[in-house]
Structure formats: structure tokens, C-alpha cells
Amino acid sequence: MFRTALEVQKGSIKISLQSKLVSIGSCFAQVMGDKLNYNKVKVLNNPFGTTFNPVSLRTLVINALEGTYDLSYVLNNEVWYAYELHSSHSSTQLDLLQTNVQKVFDDTRKALVDADILMITLGSAFVYQHIENKLVVNNCHKMPSSLFTKELLKPEEVIKNLMLLISTLRISNPKVKIIFTVSPVRHTKDTLPFNTISKSTLLLAVYEICRNYDFCEYFPAYELLMDDLRDYRFYDEDLIHPNKLAENYIWQKFSTAYFDSNLLSFTTKWDQLQKSLTHRPFHTKTSSYKNHLLKILNDLTALQTEFDVDVNKELLDLKDRLINS
16 A cells, blocks of 8 residues: 555566576675575575676676686785676685686586576676776776776667677577576665666666567566665665565565475475574473474475475584484
């Protein structure tokens, strides 16, 4: 009554417990990947770290597929970074960083070639280009702003980069399907008017991509926060990022749209079991608590048998708790 609910249509792409996914893009890609991991879906989650712009995403995916790791390294405050990667990929030793980077690209190539679904979350149509080497950087790593120029991509430029990414990927993996989303996180440093222009540019580009490729779909995470929830009580304290309540609402819409019936059934039972698993009473040396753990153990074993899912980590934890109860 007091909001405009957005009804998300069922997607033609289906995610199952057997699906293999890769999630890349903005920090919202990390959120979605974490939730997939939590629900026992196989996913390589944001291997390059947070990546906002489509030029960097295209470069990283193609480099991974082609096995090229000739990155631009920079030393800042005694720490080495790569302009092409997020600052989470860093080290005080250049050779160690290069070794880690090669593993990231090797692992990503293997995952992309084997993936059933690639999830791409676009964050911004703004790019920062290094003036000297003309490289569009993924992250400036707190280097002086005078080293870069800032530019807003045109919709056709975003489309071109996404099409290059898609065509290269489909050569290596013809079966892969792609779910696009635009991050609902607002880039207030761009100013709110330019953030709107940036998001609109991404939305226009994704619309054209999905209109022309039947293996690509768009999930409206951006619209769910901005138009459906549309209230600051669904934001974190920074008033920029969605809070847990909003993330869970968007996730529920996503799972309803893309999960097959078996995975939906599993997630319902898994969520209930997780609540029992995380319950820690004040007194753990009681017979009632031991019986509680035994019941969870039986339920977990039954779940493993029913859905053929790996819950060995949880089983080991439960057995340890039983020994110590």
C-alpha cells in the first residue's frame, strides 16, 4: 500500500546445486557471490577484487582467457599494487604479488572455461585513465590524481567493451550464460546527478546487450533498491550501500527468479539448519544441548543424502561440539 512493489519475472537461466558460476564486478558482485557460497552453490567470487567499470572488466576477463599477465605494477607507500586489480591484491614484495596474480588469472581462466553462468555486476560508467601509459585503471591505489584523467563512457563504448568480453568468452566456453546487473550502490563522489547519468549509461548498454543475445539476461537489483524499497532505512549508515535487510530482499528476488525448484527447496531447509547450527547456549554441558546437537547431526546427514551436497565442514564442526559437550 505504501510502496511500489517490483515483480521480478522468472528468468530463463536456471541455477542448480550442480551449477558452476563466476561472479565479477562491483562490491555488490561480492555480496551476491557470498550468498551463493553460503547456499553451497559453486562460485568463483570476484577473483580480481572490486571492479567498477566495464573497460577493466573486459580487459581482465580477456587477459585471463588468453593467459596474459603483463600488468602495470606501482609502488606506493612501500606496498606494490597492480593498476588493473583492486587493492586487495597487493604485497610488500613484488615477486610475491606477481606469483599471486598469476594464480588468480590461472584460476579465473579455468573457472570461466568451465562455468555455466557468469554474473557481471556493473558499478560505474566512469573510467580513470593513466595519462602517461593510456591505461584505463581498475584502481588508482591512492596515487596522485594528477596522474589520471576521468571520463564518462558513452553507451556505445560500454556496449563495445561488453560485446568484446562476451565474444571472447563464448569462443572458450560456448555454453556459458550471462546474468547482468547494475549495482544499486550509489557513487556519491561522482555527485548524485552524474551518478544517475553513469547508472543510466550502464542500463542502456545492458538493455542493448540483452536485446541482442538470448543467452544474456538482466536482473534489476538497481531498481529493487531505488524504486521498490526506496527508503533510507534500507541503507547502511553511509547512506550509500544497501544494508543487510535490503541485500536479503534483493537476494530473495534473485533466488526466486533464477533458482530451480530443487535449489529453492534446499535453501529453505539449509537456512533453517544454519539457524540451529549458530545457536550457542550459555551452558553446553547439558543433556538437552547434546540432544539438540544430535538432532542437527541427523538432519544434516539427511540433507546431505537428499541433495547430494557437501556439508562435511559442518559435520566435522558438529562432531567436535558433541565431543566437547
